[in-house]
Amino acid sequence: MNVQIVYARWLDIGTRIGFAVLVATFGVYVFGLLEPLVPLHDLPRLWTLPADRYVAASGAPTGWGWLGFLGRGDYLNVLGVALLATITLVCYARIVPLLPRVQAVLAAIQIAILLGAAFL
Amino acid sequence: MEWWIWPIALFALTFLMGIVAVLAGVGGGVLFVPIVGAFFPFHLDFVRAAGLMIALTSALSAAPSLLANGLASLRLALPLALVGSVTSVLGALIGLALPTDVVQIALGLTILAIALLMWRAGRADHPEVAHPDALGAALGMHGVYHDAALRRDVAWQVHRTPVALFVFGGIGLLAGMFGLGAGWANVPALNLLMGAPLKLAVGTSGFVLSVVDTSAAWVYLNRGAVLPMIVVPSLIGVILGAKIGARLLRITPSHVVKKIVLTVLVVAGGRALLKGLGI
Numbered sequence: 001m002n003v004q005i006v007y008a009r010w011l012d013i014g015t016r017i018g019f020a021v022l023v024a025t026f027g028v029y030v031f032g033l034l035e036p037l038v039p040l041h042d043l044p045r046l047w048t049l050p051a052d053r054y055v056a057a058s059g060a061p062t063g064w065g066w067l068g069f070l071g072r073g074d075y076l077n078v079l080g081v082a083l084l085a086t087i088t089l090v091c092y093a094r095i096v097p098l099l100p101r102v103q104a105v106l107a108a109i110q111i112a113i114l115l116g117a118a119f120l
Numbered sequence: 121m122e123w124w125i126w127p128i129a130l131f132a133l134t135f136l137m138g139i140v141a142v143l144a145g146v147g148g149g150v151l152f153v154p155i156v157g158a159f160f161p162f163h164l165d166f167v168r169a170a171g172l173m174i175a176l177t178s179a180l181s182a183a184p185s186l187l188a189n190g191l192a193s194l195r196l197a198l199p200l201a202l203v204g205s206v207t208s209v210l211g212a213l214i215g216l217a218l219p220t221d222v223v224q225i226a227l228g229l230t231i232l233a234i235a236l237l238m239w240r241a242g243r244a245d246h247p248e249v250a251h252p253d254a255l256g257a258a259l260g261m262h263g264v265y266h267d268a269a270l271r272r273d274v275a276w277q278v279h280r281t282p283v284a285l286f287v288f289g290g291i292g293l294l295a296g297m298f299g300l301g302a303g304w305a306n307v308p309a310l311n312l313l314m315g316a317p318l319k320l321a322v323g324t325s326g327f328v329l330s331v332v333d334t335s336a337a338w339v340y341l342n343r344g345a346v347l348p349m350i351v352v353p354s355l356i357g358v359i360l361g362a363k364i365g366a367r368l369l370r371i372t373p374s375h376v377v378k379k380i381v382l383t384v385l386v387v388a389g390g391r392a393l394l395k396g397l398g399i
Binding site for chain 1: 121124127163169176180183184192194195198202205206220259260330334335336337338340341343344346348350352356
């Protein structure tokens with residue numbers, strides 16, 4: 001089995017799903033189907049602040065805290081972003097068993113780095 | 121001003137940006153961060169996060185066909201992406217920790233350097249690599265791809281791998297710190313430094329980008345810097361614009377577009393620099 005083809009297939013499916021979720025949940029957010037955590041009319045005041053002050057001023061979650069706010073339009077939308085940021089990790093995990101030894105080690109280290117970044 | 125004006129303005133701007141980026145052969149992120157950072161009211165933290173997501177999504181969308189057609193090489197990409205992703209995480213952490221005016225100045229200087237690189241850098245379709253280096257050979261960085269234009273298989277190998285790993289570390293740092301994407305640097309590094317054929321360099325650059333930007337994207341996401349109201353309209357605008365750009369590619373003189381892009385980069389980079397200096 002060609003490793004590149006396997007990676008390409010998984011990446012293609014994952015990207016399509018991630019992008020579809022991102023756009024669909026943005027619709028939910030922007031049309032107010034779910035109330036956002038940060039009211040839309042407050043955004044112009046808050047998005048001029050640095051990220052840490054935005055978080056402090058709005059009560060926005062950090063780390064994986066957004067998972068607790070999936071009932072809010074803005075953080076449901078973050079789900080799409082997180083899916084796009086997870087696809088590469090899944091694809092790497094899929095191809096590790098298919099790679100020659102040296103490259104399998106590199107891919108395994110890459111997975112560890114991506115996991116580290118996700119939980120930093 | 122009403123909140124909804126900004127996502128609409130972002131969509132319109134990024135739609136144009138998507139067209140121009142394809143015509144000029146650059147990534148959307150490298151235009152997005154300096155232009156939106158200079159002319160929109162969003163804090164640079166959110167602009168950099170959005171730029172990174174644009175570069176990431178564009179790379180994720182392009183990578184499957186590049187990999188399937190053999191125009192991106194996993195063997196070549198794995199070590200480079202590994203080094204780049206470590207430094208991109210560091211870059212993102214440093215970028216979020218530094219004072220905004222310092223980041224603005226560094227961004228301005230980086231954009232001006234990118235404009236210079238784009239203006240001066242040459243390209244070689246099939247650089248000669250007489251002797252692959254030991255590290256590249258040990259990591260299996262060689263192979264064959266099919267060049268449809270030449271209608272033949274092209275064998276490739278690389279040299280200067282240790283230097284290239286160092287360079288990709290630097291590129292990853294800048295990509296994470298400024299959310300610029302990194303095709304502007306990946307392609308010359310793969311092509312001119314390592315000796316990879318140009319088509320393979322372009323394809324592999326996109327794949328490396330998808331891994332490097334993923335690592336940095338998590339840092340921005342975890343720090344609360346990813347605002348969907350900035351990210352999503354921009355992403356949709358760039359992707360739709362890129363589709364139109366691809367259709368216009370055959371009838372538009374690329375050297376004219378490239379001059380326009382260089383001018384825009386100089387203006388936006390200069391503005392970022394002046395903004396950082398408080399002028």
